[in-house]
Amino acid sequence: MSDQLPEVSDEPTVVTVTVNGKKQRALAEPRMLLSDFVRHGLGLTGTHVGCEHGVCGACSIRVDGEVVRSCLMLAVQVDGCTIETIEGMAKGDSLHPIQQAFQEEHGLQCGFCTPAMVLTTQRLLEESPKPSEGEIREYLSGNICRCTGYQGIVASVQCAARKIADQEAQQS
Incomplete structure (x- = not known):
């Protein structure tokens, strides 16, 4: 040996x-x-x-x-x-519904944390299509944002969940 x-x-x-x-x-x-x-x-x-x-x-x-x-x-x-x-995430010039939601609900400021927040949100919504505010905060707790108070991010995730649900309902 x-x-x-x-x-x-x-x-x-x-x-x-x-x-x-x-x-x-x-x-x-x-x-x-x-x-x-x-x-x-x-x-x-x-x-x-x-x-x-x-x-x-x-x-x-x-x-x-x-x-x-x-x-x-x-x-x-x-x-x-x-x-x-x-x-x-985006398809050509069309933003993904999660990206649209972050834009609409002001879930980003400087944008540094945003790519990771968006990808983490995508995974969260795959696992839990209608997460509670507490679930959202817990799931995103590993992503630090130094600019926002997180309220816009939470609102963005909630908005994204609605957009994805609406999109799926239209496809059915």
Whole structure:
């Protein structure tokens, strides 16, 4: 039995991901953070980096449907995964109902936390289509906003829930 650890390469690795429905490949250093990979490797700058410790939530994106802090993951960990970022929400010039709601209800100010708030809201509404105010506040508690008092954000989520329900009712 050998006491030596396996050798780890410092060479860049090709990471293949499906991002917002499109398969992409890019090089990533072994220790490159997912947030840096998304921003610099893929050119999707809507993912913001705040604290770089996983506390503020500004870097949140979706990996295989789950909301994750991209500053706490390595790019090589998502090889073969599906990633969703804010850039994939709108369809052409048409905003997603969640984006419309944030605009209408003034759920954003400087916009720094907004991409992560919108993606987190999307996941919340998938899990709970009609969340209470308490559920909304609890679910979004991992996303820090330094500009608003959160009332506009809560109102935005409630508005988004109504918009999505109306949209689904029209499609039925």
